Amino acid sequence: DTEVTQTPKHLVMGMTNKKSLKCEQHMGHRAMYWYKQKAKKPPELMFVYSYEKLSINESVPSRFSPECPNSSLLNLHLHALQPEDSALYLCASSQEPSYEQYFGPGTRLTVT
Amino acid sequence: AQTVTQSQPEMSVQEAETVTLSCTYDTSESDYYLFWYKQPPSRQMILVIRQEAYKQQNATENRFSVNFQKAAKSFSLKISDSQLGDAAMYFCAYRYMIYNQGGKLIFGQGTELSVKP
Numbered sequence: 001d002t003e004v005t006q007t008p009k010h011l012v013m014g015m016t017n018k019k020s021l022k023c024e025q026h027m028g029h030r031a032m033y034w035y036k037q038k039a040k041k042p043p044e045l046m047f048v049y050s051y052e053k054l055s056i057n058e059s060v061p062s063r064f065s066p067e068c069p070n071s072s073l074l075n076l077h078l079h080a081l082q083p084e085d086s087a088l089y090l091c092a093s094s095q096e097p098s099y100e101q102y103f104g105p106g107t108r109l110t111v112t
Numbered sequence: 113a114q115t116v117t118q119s120q121p122e123m124s125v126q127e128a129e130t131v132t133l134s135c136t137y138d139t140s141e142s143d144y145y146l147f148w149y150k151q152p153p154s155r156q157m158i159l160v161i162r163q164e165a166y167k168q169q170n171a172t173e174n175r176f177s178v179n180f181q182k183a184a185k186s187f188s189l190k191i192s193d194s195q196l197g198d199a200a201m202y203f204c205a206y207r208y209m210i211y212n213q214g215g216k217l218i219f220g221q222g223t224e225l226s227v228k229p
Contacts, residue, residue, distance in 0.1 A: 031214055042203055042219030043157070055213040088155060097214030100147060100207075103157035 003027070004104035006091050012110045015081060021107050023074040023091030031097040032074040034066060035090040037106070043090055049074060050097045081111045114139045116206050118220035125194045126228050132179075133189045133223045135204030141165075145207040146180070146187045147217070152200040160202075163187065191225075199227045 004025045013019050023032065031050045035043035048056035049068040063085075065077040074091060088108055092101040115138045125131035137146070148160040163171045163180050171178050175195075179188045191198055204220040 048214050050214045105156045
């Protein structure tokens with residue numbers, strides 16, 4: 001079983017809203033990732049959590065705030081986003097940081 | 113810096129035929145992994161196949177196989193007996209490790225594959 005789940009599937013939010021994206025995996029994976037993907041473009045890495053600790057932040061603006069409450073759950077808190085932040089947000093996990101990554105279905109975010 | 117190049121933005125194949133997607137990469141590392149991911153219009157990114165750089169044997173997964181040429185830094189994907197469900201965006205990816213931080217995937221720009229019935 002290589003299932004990574006993400007909620008919600010779609011999210012529309014205003015620039016003054018605060019919302020959160022959720023990612024969950026029950027495969028015992030110890031690394032989890034957030035990516036941002038624009039249409040017809042490859043995913044861009046945002047954050048990496050390794051053993052529940054933030055290990056990589058790709059210079060992401062502070063209006064995106066990741067959180068890893070436990071080894072199965074990864075959140076992305078959103079605040080004061082801009083319209084250019086509209087994109088597909090993908091979560092991925094891997095058994096270890098050095099193993100292949102498995103992706104969730106994504107959350108389609110629209111910022112109005 | 114590591115880079116991944118997919119020179120074919122779009123490809124088309126007839127159902128049941130064979131198609132090859134190209135990928136080249138640049139790295140100074142000797143130990144790394146390469147992947148092909150598939151992203152259908154439903155958008156979920158699916159791992160198709162992986163290749164470990166230290167293995168000379170080309171990876172194969174059912175109808176999918178790779179031609180890994182390490183010296184030429186080339187990693188092409190061959191899809192045999194193409195099916196309508198193979199229509200998708202295909203991304204080539206290179207993974208390298210950052211000490212104590214984990215693995216990073218570098219993606220190519222993607223090749224959009226259409227399958228004609």
